Amino acid sequence: MLPAGVLLLIFLTYPLGLGTWLGFTDTKIGRAGEWVGIENFQFLIGDSVARLSLFNTLFYTVVASIIKFALGLWLALLLNRHIPFKSFFRAIVLLPFIVPTALSALAFWWLYDAQFSVISWSLTKMGLIHRYIDFLGDPWNARLSVIAANIWRGVPFVAICLLAGLQTISPTLYEAAALDGATPWQRFWYVTLPLLTPIIAVVMTFSVLFTFTDFQLIYVITRGGPLNSTHLMATLSFQRAIPGGSLGEGAALATLMVPFLLAAILFSYFGLQRRAWQQGAKD
Amino acid sequence: MAADKKPPVVADEAISTEGMGYLESIPRRVVTLYLPLGVFVFVLLFPFYWMVTTSIKPNAELLSREGNPFWVRNPTFEHFYHLIFETPYPEWMWNTVIVSCVSTFASLAASVFAAYAIERLRFKGSKQTGLAIFLAYLVPPSILFIPLAAIVFKLGLFDTRWALILTYPTFLIPFCTWLLMGYFRSIPFELEECALIDGATRWQILVKIVLPLAVPGLISAGIFAFTLSWNEFIYALTFISSSEVKTVPVGVVTELVEGDVYHWGALMAGALLGSLPVAIMYSFFVEYYVSGMTGAVKE
Numbered sequence: 001m002l003p004a005g006v007l008l009l010i011f012l013t014y015p016l017g018l019g020t021w022l023g024f025t026d027t028k029i030g031r032a033g034e035w036v037g038i039e040n041f042q043f044l045i046g047d048s049v050a051r052l053s054l055f056n057t058l059f060y061t062v063v064a065s066i067i068k069f070a071l072g073l074w075l076a077l078l079l080n081r082h083i084p085f086k087s088f089f090r091a092i093v094l095l096p097f098i099v100p101t102a103l104s105a106l107a108f109w110w111l112y113d114a115q116f117s118v119i120s121w122s123l124t125k126m127g128l129i130h131r132y133i134d135f136l137g138d139p140w141n142a143r144l145s146v147i148a149a150n151i152w153r154g155v156p157f158v159a160i161c162l163l164a165g166l167q168t169i170s171p172t173l174y175e176a177a178a179l180d181g182a183t184p185w186q187r188f189w190y191v192t193l194p195l196l197t198p199i200i201a202v203v204m205t206f207s208v209l210f211t212f213t214d215f216q217l218i219y220v221i222t223r224g225g226p227l228n229s230t231h232l233m234a235t236l237s238f239q240r241a242i243p244g245g246s247l248g249e250g251a252a253l254a255t256l257m258v259p260f261l262l263a264a265i266l267f268s269y270f271g272l273q274r275r276a277w278q279q280g281a282k283d
Numbered sequence: 284m285a286a287d288k289k290p291p292v293v294a295d296e297a298i299s300t301e302g303m304g305y306l307e308s309i310p311r312r313v314v315t316l317y318l319p320l321g322v323f324v325f326v327l328l329f330p331f332y333w334m335v336t337t338s339i340k341p342n343a344e345l346l347s348r349e350g351n352p353f354w355v356r357n358p359t360f361e362h363f364y365h366l367i368f369e370t371p372y373p374e375w376m377w378n379t380v381i382v383s384c385v386s387t388f389a390s391l392a393a394s395v396f397a398a399y400a401i402e403r404l405r406f407k408g409s410k411q412t413g414l415a416i417f418l419a420y421l422v423p424p425s426i427l428f429i430p431l432a433a434i435v436f437k438l439g440l441f442d443t444r445w446a447l448i449l450t451y452p453t454f455l456i457p458f459c460t461w462l463l464m465g466y467f468r469s470i471p472f473e474l475e476e477c478a479l480i481d482g483a484t485r486w487q488i489l490v491k492i493v494l495p496l497a498v499p500g501l502i503s504a505g506i507f508a509f510t511l512s513w514n515e516f517i518y519a520l521t522f523i524s525s526s527e528v529k530t531v532p533v534g535v536v537t538e539l540v541e542g543d544v545y546h547w548g549a550l551m552a553g554a555l556l557g558s559l560p561v562a563i564m565y566s567f568f569v570e571y572y573v574s575g576m577t578g579a580v581k582e
Contacts, residue, residue: 074319075320078320078323081316083316087569089324091565092327092328094573095565096330099514100514100557102516102532102536103531103532103558106536106551106554107331107551110333110337116345116346118353152330156327160573161576161577164573164577209421213426214425215425215517216516216517219516219520234425238425250429251429254428257425
């Protein structure tokens with residue numbers, strides 16, 4: 001039995017090892033560009049487009065994540081109520097998350113068209129605006145437009161994951177709170193939120209990660225324009241590395257994203273720790 | 284607040300069916316529940332509605348400012364016809380199907396072994412390997428695509444389907460392994476011990492006991508992996524340059540958007556057709572999909 005076990009162990013772990021090895025070689029070749037020069041980083045720090053992309057990325061991530069969290073939590077709370085066709089609603093809500101992002105981004109691009117945007121059309125008909133909105137031609141409009149598209153795609157993910165968390169909370173807790181005279185707001189604040197904190201931490205870590213490293217939406221809707229005002233670090237590194245040809249510079253930009261990634265992971269880790277602590281305290 | 288009107292009566296059957304929902308009045312329910320829910324559903328579905336109407340509108344109607352843009356007056360299939368017979372769209376579809384299926388099955392097979400090894404074979408550092416898998420899952424493709432491009436080029440795989448089939452597992456395997464680890468953990472140890480006593484080998488245990496019990500997990504992982512590889516964009520954009528081997532998302536975005544005049548009808552038709560396979564698959568396996576997603580997030 002032992003030799004078989006050892007043999008299987010090798011064969012079972014081999015693909016795993018291969019995967020890990022590949023992962024490591026990737027990062028090493030990525031770092032080879034970084035190692036070649038600190039110059040790359042020095043150049044990037046002096047580069048106004050790169051700094052702008054850093055600002056855009058942070059702005060994009062912070063704004064989109066906060067709104068996604070708020071709307072996602074709201075939607076999860078709505079779906080957690082007793083409603084007819086619950087599973088049907090849940091299935092529909094997740095649809096934006098599963099279709100290919102590049103393709104739904106195309107739909108947004110068309111929705112944001114300067115001349116034929118149906119959003120502008122409706123607003124004009126309602127008499128709210130008089131000129132068609134130039135969604136993608138103005139830097140701030142473009143930023144907010146891509147953020148809206150990102151929120152549209154991200155809310156379902158947040159909502160469905162939080163819904164799974166909400167369903168694990170026992171209704172008896174709410175009944176007990178209600179009997180003690182808690183208002184709905186108090187029930188949310190003192191029962192739902194504390195019990196949901198661990199899963200919020202994890203979900204938001206994922207959400208921040210996806211948003212921070214987002215590529216497809218920007219690439220399809222604006223390609224970084226107008227005037228580089230919507231370039232994220234991911235799109236800029238693609239632009240510099242593949243069409244621009246300077247692999248090292250692109251890789252350096254990608255490497256610059258790693259510290260933020262680590263921060264997000266640590267955040268998730270401490271979120272999990274807190275769960276252990278909470279459970280210990282509650283028992 | 285209307286909440287003060289709550290009747291202090293506790294009805295047993297009401298609690299068992301709908302919790303405390305019976306405490307709410309109908310108008311209040313409409314305002315706090317159905318209205319926001321309706322808005323959410325409308326906003327989330329509107330782009331799809333827009334995709335569908337655009338794809339069946341004739342060009343003249345698309346570019347006119349007269350009439351109501353929400354409605355189609357003369358539906359037409361010319362955009363679909365153009366897409367299927369006058370562009371390489373069917374080829375892209377075929378590429379996407381091949382790449383997604385092959386990389387999904389390969390990753391699933393590899394993940395089964397990896398997850399089983401981590402969960403059940405007690406070796407030194409299995410915990411650490413599990414953690415490493417989780418971290419590998421968190422590394423996003425937008426950081427990896429440059430080094431991977433270098434590797435793909437060195438291996439001479441640039442601009443072939445193999446480039447995608449071999450690189451997709453780098454994000455599929457960690458995900459599937461993580462998901463399957465959770466499923467394997469839920470299978471009681473005793474079953475395997477019984478089998479061991481009856482003289483089963485590790486291989487027999489895996490094939491005859493663990494895998495049949497983990498079928499729901501395998502389905503979730505498979506569906507999710509298929510969707511992920513179908514939707515993949517950045518690797519396909521970077522590693523592929525000739526039209527014959529492009530996948531649907533990349534093909535539609537790069538080949539159909541040429542020149543100054545955008546063929547919105549054809550673009551939306553392409554987006555719609557490209558989204559349909561995953562949407563149909565999703566509609567059949569919603570429960571598996573949701574459990575896969577939430578399972579992956581919850582440890």
